[in-house]
Amino acid sequence: MLWSGDRRAAVLVASGQLVVVAVLLVLRQAVSGAGRVGDVVLVMTRAIQVNQQIGAALQLLQQLQRMARSLTRLRWMRALIRSQQPTGADLTVPDLLRHGIELRGLEFTYPGTEKPVMTDVGLLLLAGATVAVVGENGAGKTTLVKLLCRFYEATAGEIMVDSIDIRRFPLDGWRRRIAAGFQDVVRFELRARETVGIDELTSELDAEADHALFERYAANARRVGRRTGAIIILVLRRFSTVRMADLIVVMDGGRLVEAGNHAQLIAPNGVYAELYSLQAAA
Ligand SMILES: Nc1ncnc2c1ncn2[C@@H]1O[C@H](COP(=O)(O)OP(=O)(O)OP(=O)(O)O)[C@@H](O)[C@H]1O
Ligand SMILES: [Mg+2]
Secondary structure, three states: OHHHHHHHHHHHHHHHHHHHHHHHHHHHHHHOOOOOHHHHHHHHHHHHHHHHHHHHHHHHHHHHHHHHHHHHHHHHHHHHHHHHOOOOOOOOOOOOOOOEEEEEEEEEOOOOOOOOOEEEEEEEEEOOOEEEEEOOOOOOHHHHHHHHHOOOOOOEEEEEEOOEEHHHOOHHHHHHOOOOOOOOOOOOOOOHHHHHHHOOOOOOOOHHHHHHHHHHHHHHHHHHHHHHOOOEEEEOOOHHHHOOOOEEEEEEOOEEEEEEOHHHHHOOOOHHHHHHHHHHHO
């Protein structure tokens, strides 16, 4: 598709040059007295029209090329997802989460690297809970979320969903139960309402609006959580929002170093208390 697009564009550019040659020929005839002024005007008008059409066709071809590139990437991604389907997934994902999700001795090393970025993470995420994951850059927050979304398989340890190993659920069924909002600001070529659904939610808001939005979001999420057992995981930088979570998980260097609610974690003067006071001071 890309090849044929390039070929057609070359043909169009060449035909544009032929038009220029035709104009020059008619001009030469007119100057030497063999042609009339009317011929020159007619050829010039036609040449302008042809040029405009070639311009429009070239634009269309460029658009088609962009679409073809996106389609190639989409096909690659679909093939990757198909190839990732784990074997032995013999259960359907339950409608309701009753007990929760338990991480046991979770370890992870990114493919192509040697150093584990997550070591021995054990954690119980109770059904219906709002969980905030905090920690410095590179602590492993996003990696933890990626493992829960099953973008990667843990190198060791297990994730149990209501006491069932997560690997027994098919990947697509599991992902259908997950909704995610990311922090990266990406401008998608979609309609505004679709973009709002997949873009970062609050990166452009000030602290007050961010806090108000998340309070409403967390209240709604709690209501849904009570009904379905859904767990809300927030990876946030603003601690005014973090303190509302039922469970705060503090990560450091790929390890889980503290877990509890705000009152429990602020008292012992640990990593959370330090991060919290740093942000409060700022
Ligand atoms: N695709 C990857 N390949 C190799 N290493 C990675 C990859 N993604 C992240 N890492 C490494 O894994 C570690 C944890 O990264 P992660 O993105 O989970 O941290 P984070 O807590 O989300 O950080 P941040 O606050 O910057 O978002 C870091 O050392 C990072 O360099
Ligand atoms: Mg991150």
